[in-house]
Amino acid sequence: MQLSRDTLLKAYRQMSTIRHFEERVQEEFAKGGIPGFVHLYAGEEASAVGTCLHLSAEDHIASTHRGHGHSIAKGCDVERMMLEIFGKKEGLCAGKGGSMHIADLGQGMLGANGIVGGAPPLAVGAALAAKTLGNGSVAVAFTGDGGSSQGTTFEALNLAVVLQLPAIFIFENNEDGESTGWRYAVGSGDIAARVRGFGLPSVKIDGDDFFAVYEAAGEAVARARRGEGPSAIEVETVRFFGHHSGDPQRYRSREDVLKLREERDCIKKFRLRVTAAGLLERAELDAIDRENAALIERAVARARAAPPPEDAALLTDVYLAY
Ligand SMILES: Cc1ncc(C[n+]2csc(CCOP(=O)(O)OP(=O)(O)O)c2C)c(N)n1
Incomplete structure (x- = not known):
């Protein structure tokens, strides 16, 4: 598949933004500046970006507790995301949602x-x-390997097929749900094949390969836009951090994690591929990384200095006002 230079640059910029964002949120969480829990998406960037590049603001996505990457790939403002994670008034949800909302x-x-x-x-x-509404838009659900076994997921898959909806189900199989391995928790041992039983096309792809995600998601989105119904993709991926930031990770060794970073880094693989093929220069990718480092630095400085919501705001935004 031939991607334009602009698309390649956009893909790299977004994946790099997510990685910089997540590495920094981990540091800030460890310093104690962030309330609540954070679940980091580093390692899984190709999944969110390879999918969301096919979407516009008119299309919808629904995310997981590990949602920073999906949010960035869907176009959320990075500084306002950081403000939200720090629980500040100018955050995307007025500082009341935090990382998980x-x-x-x-x-x-x-x-x-x-x-x-x-x-x-x-x-x-x-x-x-x-x-x-017949507006031609599509909706994407991101779900983990753990979430793939939930009853809500099964009902949704069935309804999407019965009603032939323009829905795409992305199952991000990062191998563990909290500390439970997917091989233990998924009875059939194959998420993509189990989904096929509901009556929709479903493929399994290498989530370390941005191009594989981009191609499979492109087909699923095009199919949904043509009115041909839902599809599913199981993305085999990895998470570099623990389940949440304070996870001691007793279910895998330090060496395992280092090996993942060494061998299964979707961003490293993207860089190697596009530079070896002469599609992008190393220097322009490095420049994007520097811009992202500066962006995240600004976002953190602003979030640290910003005021929290006023006490009176506790009682607003509880119900939607029509
Ligand atoms: C309905 C429900 N059950 C249990 C939990 C507790 N919980 C939070 S995250 C998680 C694991 C989810 O694993 P997975 O879907 O594979 O996503 P990942 O964390 O690997 O991205 C669990 C069990 C929850 N938040 N909601």
Whole structure:
């Protein structure tokens, strides 16, 4: 598949933004500046970016508790995301949502979600709205290997097939749900094949390979836009950090994690591939990394200095006002 230079640059910029964002959030969390929990997406960048590059702000995504990467790839403002994670008034959700509830309806980002298996029903709702309105938009649900076994996921898959909705289900199999390995937790041992049983096309791809994700997601999105119904993709990926930032990771060794960073880094692989093929120069990729480092530095400085929401704001935004 031939991607334009602009698309390649955009893909790298977004993956690099996510990586810089996540590495820095880990540092800031360790310093104690961030309230609550954070679940980091580093290692999985190709999945969010390879998928969301096919979407516009009119399309919807529903995310997981590990939602920073999906949010950035869908176009959420990075500085306002950082403000949100620090619980500040100018955050994307006025500082009341934090890491696990980042949402931006203007960008079609329905929200990160503390409920495992929460995204598929939400995406099915958005896909039903799109089909009813006939507006040509699609909805994507991101779900983990753990979430793939939830009843909500099964119901959503079934309904999407029954109603032939423009929905795409992305199963990010990063091998562990908290500390439980997917080989133990997924009874059939094959997420993509199990999904096929619901009556929709479903493929398994190498999530370390941005190009594989981009191609599979492109086909699924095009199919949904043509009115041919839902599809699913199992993305085999890895997470570089623990389940959450304070996870002691007793279920895998330090060496295992170092090996993942060495051998299964989707960004490193992207860099190698595009530079070896002469599509992009190393220097321009390095320049993007520097710009992202500066962006994240600004975002953290602003988030640290910003005021929290006022006390009175505790009682607002509880219910939606029509
Ligand atoms: C309905 C529900 N059950 C359990 C939990 C606790 N929990 C939070 S994250 C998680 C693991 C999810 O694993 P997976 O879906 O594979 O996503 P990953 O963390 O690997 O990205 C669990 C069990 C929850 N938040 N919601």
